[in-house]
Amino acid sequence: MSNEIEAIKDPGLPAHVHRRADTDPKAALKAERQVAILFLLSALGTLTLIGSYFFIPQDAFIFFPVLGNTNAHQLFLGLGMAASLFFIGMGAIHWAKTLMPDEEVIIQRHEFRSEDEDRADLIATAKAGAAAAGLGRRSLIKRSLALSLGLVGLSPLILLRDLGPLPGDELKKTSWKAGTRLVTDPGDRPIRADDLEVGAVAQTLPQIGEGVHRKLSDIGKDAVLLIRLRPEEFNLDAERLSWTHEGIIAFSKICSHMGCAVALYEQQTKHLLCPCHQSTFDVTRAAKVIFGPSARPLPQLAITVDSEGYLIAKQPFSEPVGPSFWERSS
Numbered sequence: 001m002s003n004e005i006e007a008i009k010d011p012g013l014p015a016h017v018h019r020r021a022d023t024d025p026k027a028a029l030k031a032e033r034q035v036a037i038l039f040l041l042s043a044l045g046t047l048t049l050i051g052s053y054f055f056i057p058q059d060a061f062i063f064f065p066v067l068g069n070t071n072a073h074q075l076f077l078g079l080g081m082a083a084s085l086f087f088i089g090m091g092a093i094h095w096a097k098t099l100m101p102d103e104e105v106i107i108q109r110h111e112f113r114s115e116d117e118d119r120a121d122l123i124a125t126a127k128a129g130a131a132a133a134g135l136g137r138r139s140l141i142k143r144s145l146a147l148s149l150g151l152v153g154l155s156p157l158i159l160l161r162d163l164g165p166l167p168g169d170e171l172k173k174t175s176w177k178a179g180t181r182l183v184t185d186p187g188d189r190p191i192r193a194d195d196l197e198v199g200a201v202a203q204t205l206p207q208i209g210e211g212v213h214r215k216l217s218d219i220g221k222d223a224v225l226l227i228r229l230r231p232e233e234f235n236l237d238a239e240r241l242s243w244t245h246e247g248i249i250a251f252s253k254i255c256s257h258m259g260c261a262v263a264l265y266e267q268q269t270k271h272l273l274c275p276c277h278q279s280t281f282d283v284t285r286a287a288k289v290i291f292g293p294s295a296r297p298l299p300q301l302a303i304t305v306d307s308e309g310y311l312i313a314k315q316p317f318s319e320p321v322g323p324s325f326w327e328r329s330s
């Protein structure tokens with residue numbers, strides 16, 4: 001018979017050592033319970049993920065000695081997903097190692113389509129293998145696996161909910177107001193014009209009250225890049241030039257294409273680059289797009305200094321930050 005799978009004793013191999021679960025029903029029962037516990041831990045992980053998504057506010061923080069203030073929503077989402085996937089994998093591996101059929105076989109392979117008779121044999125063998133795996137008999141494993149797989153399947157559906165709704169006019173609202181100081185990120189220290197040398201770039205945020213936690217969604221919208229040039233290097237109209245201070249210019253850090261963080265600055269060319277799709281903005285011309293898919297410049301924040309010499313916003317952003325496609329009505 002061709003294409004057959006059959007158990008063959010090879011005299012060249014050492015004698016096969018059977019696992020305890022193959023010969024001892026008590027060991028098999030113990031292994032079965034261990035597998036079920038692993039699947040149940042996976043289910044617990046998924047329930048943690050779902051619970052944290054719905055019941056822990058996105059701006060809830062928790063203090064850990066080493067990590068410091070940590071976002072509890074994201075922490076438990078991550079831990080839940082990690083436990084869910086880790087334990088379902090561990091359960092499957094433990095099941096395969098302790099209870100699945102443990103036979104040494106040699107598969108006779110042939111190059112072309114097998115005979116119908118052989119294909120039928122293969123199906124029969126696969127069914128026999130499934131029966132030997134004990135799915136029918138081991139109802140505890142079957143049920144716990146079904147629960148675990150069912151809950152794991154729910155996770156992506158829940159995360160899909162994060163794709164919407166559209167932000168509406170939320171991108172028109174940031175924390176920047178007239179008089180808001182620019183502070184370092186990280187560090188929250190107010191910045192003086194002298195802190196920046198010509199050619200320097202720094203990420204800043206608006207100053208908020210002491211002990212107030214920034215919402216993650218606000219950080220995304222509020223992040224601003226400060227860049228210092230020589231004043232004569234600007235090629236701006238009078239209004240935009242008045243939004244700068246002693247060669248320092250400020251732009252929203254959120255790319256106007258699809259919202260990535262614009263993070264690369266070429267000091268020689270004075271270009272800002274978005275690493276996602278290579279949109280390139282000319283700092284000397286109010287972040288005009290000179291390359292890439294972005295359709296509009298990065299919004300510029302008008303800045304000046306207060307009576308103590310710290311950099312402040314002159315006014316809020318005059319246009320929405322972030323991707324321009326969110327502004328379309330259709």
Ligand code: FES
Nearest residue numbers: 255257258274277
């Ligand atoms: S998100 Fe910046 S170029 Fe696409």
